[in-house]
Amino acid sequence: MDKFTTITGIAAPMPLVNIDTDMIIPKQFLKTIKRSGLGVNLFDEMRYDDNGNEIADFVLNKPAYREAQILVAGDNFGCGSSREHAPWALLDFGIRCVIAPSFADIFFNNCFKNGILPIALPQEQVDILMKDAEKGENARITVDLEAQTVTTSDGQSFGFDVDAFKKHCLLNGLDDIGLTMEKAAAIDSFEAKAAADRPWV
Structure with a gap:
């Protein structure tokens, strides 16, 4: 998993509430177990017409x-089913951070496990960021995970809360497998001792 430290990038405004995981990645694209290739179908039903042409x-x-690289959205982002394909699709498109007033719990936790930083901010701050994002590609928003700040293109800054363990994992690029591999030496030692103590197992 790629580390998340600081990004300064284009923020896309999506002022919709209750964006569910089926809107993020429709059910017909859940057949794959690969994390790559889903970006093209991100928000598929809003992004393409019935003939596959871009809207x-x-x-x-x-x-x-x-x-x-940043998505600014409405309340209750990521509600609906618990599909992990939703953060996979966002990440494959290039989204590394989603900012909204609130998130569905399972989606929120799945983001951290896949290298995406979900930031919950008060509605009035999200409104300011939404207006900033509407300025287009020349308005770059900066997200600093270490400092826990989001800064608009004109320098207005907002602090955000993040769980210390989740922050550690993102800063160091550690998913569940990465966390396990940090203990590789201890695991090897345990297995060697277990094999010596119980060679019949």
Whole structure:
């Protein structure tokens, strides 16, 4: 998993509430167990028409937001089913941070496990960031995980809370496998001792 320290990037405004995981990645794309390749189908039903053509006025199809790394959204982002494909699709598109007033719990935790930083901020601060994001590609928002701040293109800064353990994992690029591998020496020692103590097992 890639480390998350600081990003300064384009933020895409998506002022919708209750964006559920089926909107993020529809059920027909859940057949794969690969984390790559889902970005093209991110928000598929809002992004493409019935013939597979891009819908020009959807935010991520606009030239200014095709390289967005941050998504500013409405309340209760990631609700619905617990599919981990949702953060996979966001990450594969290039989204590393989602900012919203609130998140569904399972989606929120799945983000951290996949290298995405979900930030919950008060509605009035999200509104300011939404307006800043609407300025387009010249308005870059900075997210600093170490300092726990989000800064608008004109320098207005907001602090955010994050669990210390989740912060450690993101800063060091540690998913569940990475955390286990940090204990590789202790695991090897235990297995060697167990094999010596009980060679018949």
